[in-house]
Amino acid sequence: xxxxxxxxxxxxxxxxxxxxxxxxxxxxxxxxxxxxxxxxxxxxxxxxxxxxxxxxxxxxxxxxxxxxxxxxxxxxxxxxxxxxxxxxxxxxxxxxxxxxxxxxxxxxxxxxxxxxxxxxxxxxxxxxxxxxxxxxxxxxxxxxxxxxxxxxxxxxxxxxxxxxxxxxxxxxxxxxxxxxxxxxxxxxxxxxxxxxxxxxxxxxxxxxxxxxxxxxxxxxxxxxxxxxxxxxxxxxxxxxxxxxxxxxxxxxxxxxxxxxxxxxxxxxxxxxxxxxxxxxxxxxxxxxxxxxxxxxxxxxxxxxxxxxxxxx
Amino acid sequence: xxxxxxxxxxxxxxxxxxxxxxxxxxxxxxxxxxxxxxxxxxxxxxxxxxxxxxxxxxxxxxxxxxxxxxxxxxxxxxxxxxxxxxxxxxxxxxxxxxxxxxxxxxxxxxxxxxxxxxxxxxxxxxxxxxxxxxxxxxxxxxxxxxxxxxxxxxxxxxxxxxxxxxxxxxxxxxxxxxxxxxxxxxxxxxxxxxxxxxxxxxxxxx
Numbered sequence: 374x375x376x377x378x379x380x381x382x383x384x385x386x387x388x389x390x391x392x393x394x395x396x397x398x399x400x401x402x403x404x405x406x407x408x409x410x411x412x413x414x415x416x417x418x419x420x421x422x423x424x425x426x427x428x429x430x431x432x433x434x435x436x437x438x439x440x441x442x443x444x445x446x447x448x449x450x451x452x453x454x455x456x457x458x459x460x461x462x463x464x465x466x467x468x469x470x471x472x473x474x475x476x477x478x479x480x481x482x483x484x485x486x487x488x489x490x491x492x493x494x495x496x497x498x499x500x501x502x503x504x505x506x507x508x509x510x511x512x513x514x515x516x517x518x519x520x521x522x523x524x525x526x527x528x529x530x531x532x533x534x535x536x537x538x539x540x541x542x543x544x545x546x547x548x549x550x551x552x553x554x555x556x557x558x559x560x561x562x563x564x565x566x567x568x569x570x571x572x573x574x575x576x577x578x579x580x581x582x583x584x585x586x587x588x589x590x591x592x593x594x595x596x597x598x599x600x601x602x603x604x605x606x607x608x609x610x611x612x613x614x615x616x617x618x619x620x621x622x623x624x625x626x627x628x629x630x631x632x633x634x635x636x637x638x639x640x641x642x643x644x645x646x647x648x649x650x651x652x653x654x655x656x657x658x659x660x661x662x663x664x665x666x667x668x669x670x671x672x673x674x675x676x677x678x679x680x681x682x683x684x685x
Numbered sequence: 686x687x688x689x690x691x692x693x694x695x696x697x698x699x700x701x702x703x704x705x706x707x708x709x710x711x712x713x714x715x716x717x718x719x720x721x722x723x724x725x726x727x728x729x730x731x732x733x734x735x736x737x738x739x740x741x742x743x744x745x746x747x748x749x750x751x752x753x754x755x756x757x758x759x760x761x762x763x764x765x766x767x768x769x770x771x772x773x774x775x776x777x778x779x780x781x782x783x784x785x786x787x788x789x790x791x792x793x794x795x796x797x798x799x800x801x802x803x804x805x806x807x808x809x810x811x812x813x814x815x816x817x818x819x820x821x822x823x824x825x826x827x828x829x830x831x832x833x834x835x836x837x838x839x840x841x842x843x844x845x846x847x848x849x850x851x852x853x854x855x856x857x858x859x860x861x862x863x864x865x866x867x868x869x870x871x872x873x874x875x876x877x878x879x880x881x882x883x884x885x886x887x888x889x890x891x
Contacts, residue, residue, distance in 0.1 A: 419810065419851070426849075427811035439815040443748045443760035482759055485748045486836055494720075496834040529765055529788065541889045548889075551882045558869060563789040563853070563862040565765055567812065615876045619869035624811055625789065626851070627865040657812055 376459040377667035379519050381470070384460055387663045387671050388450075388474040391523040395661035396445055396483055398435040400675035402596040403571075403633060403658040407431075410569055410623070410630045420628025424569075427623070427656060441657045445484040445525040448475045448506035451593060453677060455516040458667065468508050475499070475506045484525065513681055522662040522677045524592050527655050533565035534572075534653035537584060542647050549576060549649050550612065556651040557616045557631075564625030567655035571596065571633040572616070575650040578640030587650035590636035592660060593679040597634060601682060605637050623656065633658060638680070687849050693740045694783040702805055702852045704859035709848035713825065713841060714741040714786070718764055720829065720837035722772035732828035732839045736780040739841065744769060744787035746836035749824075756824035758842070762814040763788045766795075766806065774798030790853050790862045800858050807850035820847045 407428055414421035434441045450471045460466045478484045479500045488505050489496040500506065536556040540548045553574055560566040573591025575583040599606040613635040622628020633656065642648065662674040678684045690698055692712025702708065715734060724730045747761035766773070766787025773785060774794045778801075785791070786807045799805065809817075825841040853861040877884060 423811040425811070426813050426816070430811070430813035430815050433815045437815070439818075440748060440760040441814075442812055443746065443762055443814050444764070445748075482748055482750050485746065485760075486834055487746075496836070498834060532768075533765065538888070539891065541891060543889045547880060547882050547886075550880050551877070551886055552888075554873065554876060558873060562866045562869065563767075564808070565767065565789045567788075615879070618876065619872050621865065621869055624809065625862055625865065626810060627868075655812075 378461045379665050381461040384470050391661040392478040395523050395659045397438050406596045406633050414628050419626035420622035423623035423626045444527040446527040449524040450508045451522040452510045453520040456514045458519050471506045471508050518664040518666045520664050520677050524660045529567045530653050530655040534560040536651040540647040552649050561621045568631045569633045569656045571654040571658050572635045573652050574637040576639040577642035583648045584650040586638035587652040590638040591654045594636045595676040704855045704861040706852040707849045709846045711845050713739045716743045716745050716840045720833040726772050741784040742782050749835045758818045758821045760814040761817050765789050766791050777802050777804050803856050806854035808853045810851050
């Protein structure tokens with residue numbers, strides 16, 4: 374097989390711009406959704422005020438290139454590579470480039486010095502320490518580009534919005550629904566997970582795959598997207614309505630809308646198991662994507678087509 | 686209506702605040718998060734501060750920049766206070782802190798300490814780090830920068846019309862979020878019923 378190469382220089386430059394874009398300007402789909410939520414909330418209510426002031430901040434951040442939130446959190450990269458595409462310095466350079474760009478952005482205070490050793494709490498001040506930045510790579514036969522996404526994942530939504538439970542088939546769909554509803558309540562009450570949240574659910578798979586699906590459906594699927602299978606998309610819609618009906622609202626201040634969206638992904642399950650995972654993203658749902666073509670052309674996008682469903 | 690408060694926060698003003706009020710603050714505050722509490726309680730190391738003159742603490746990890754010898758705040762928004770639940774009550778008592786600024790709310794232990802000692806919890810109404818950063822007039826001092834790094838260090842900020850913040854816990858035992866949470870729990874019962882989930886359902890023990 375002959376490979377077309379993506380230049381190292383363009384790769385580094387693109388990752389630098391992805392980091393900068395993601396931390397200062399939130400994606401178009403998220404912005405649009407926040408505007409709709411503001412319209413839906415009762416004028417003069419605390420929830421309307423909450424969204425209003427958040428939007429005011431976001432406009433200021435985008436205009437003056439300021440951080441949308443100081444907690445730039447965990448640096449996460451997601452690469453989807455066309456099978457005929459190769460980075461100039463080899464596949465491994467995706468890891469090296471990610472590390473270099475995170476270090477550089479941290480040095481320039483575009484990323485806060487957040488990542489520490491979990492036990493000694495040592496902070497190297499670079500965000501580069503033991504497996505972080507996290508780099509996920511997946512391959513796709515039908516694309517002729519390298520799709521790079523950077524997500525600065527804040528602590529609030531990660532610390533208070535992560536749940537996992539291994540259930541049994543006896544607990545069934547009702548058990549799954551209860552788990553999702555209870556998790557949403559616990560995460561969002563008093564604004565712990567910074568709602569309105571984008572909730573991701575993983576069902577099935579091994580423990581790690583289950584959580585990976587939850588995380589990726591929260592972080593990488595655009596607001597408003599639905600799972601292609603009806604049984605799943607119906608569940609997405611109905612659980613979203615149910616969670617909104619709890620009245621938690623923006624930052625827990627009490628309002629009609631507590632979710633940007635709710636996404637479910639599933640994997641096959643062991644016949645004796647029923648694992649479910651919950652992970653959520655915060656209201657300043659930061660991510661930035663770029664498609665890098667071998668020609669040197671770079672296309673900046675709001676979200677990737679991570680699940681390969683033609684989302685663009 | 687937003688109540689404008691001049692710091693240090695006096696008892697009379699403090700008592701006039703009720704859950705649901707919006708306030709802005711003008712004067713000096715200090716910052717801290719886990720490292721502050723762990724060092725204070727477990728290692729008995731405290732920043733040398735006049736805690737009567739500076740009696741408002743913000744739970745925060747700001748993004749800071751030093752240019753030409755001067756520190757500047759690039760971004761700050763309160764971090765979640767409930768993580769500090771174990772130590773916040775005893776520290777309120779010890780330092781006579783009159784207000785804690787932090788995201789979300791706190792637990793029963795802190796609520797009791799606030800009622801007994803006289804303190805409030807203030808939470809952000811939204812996410813507005815750039816607005817807050819612009820309200821810091823001066824970065825006066827920093828403690829523990831070497832030991833803990835800029836995110837966990839204790840900073841002294843001189844702020845002007847800082848906020849607005851929501852009084853979510855007042856010193857009379859009032860709690861803004863409690864009502865919202867109990868209403869959502871009530872609604873949850875209806876949602877359970879809709880899906881045929883029995884109240885108090887226990888997952889199959891494994």
